[in-house]
Amino acid sequence: MVGRDRLSWAVVFGGLGLLAASVSGCSSLEGSHVDCNVVRLQREAGRSDADIASALGVSVPTVESCQAGGASPASSK
DSSP states (O other): OHHHHHHHHHHHHHHHHHHHHHHHTOGGGTOOOOOHHHHHHHHHTTOOHHHHHHHHTSOHHHHHTOOTTOOOTTTTO
């Protein structure tokens, strides 16, 4: 019986750990961030800001905020 109780607690805490890890990496909770290095590479490939925004799931002004040499918080991590 003691072994089963320990296993139950291990499953509960393991599940809570997985839940916490999945939520902590969710960028939708923190607002729109974009990696300016990705934007730069896509611009060099000839894609428009609207195409890049659509592909990354962010707004066009967010993509436009990545000016030449500019960096967003996501790219400086």
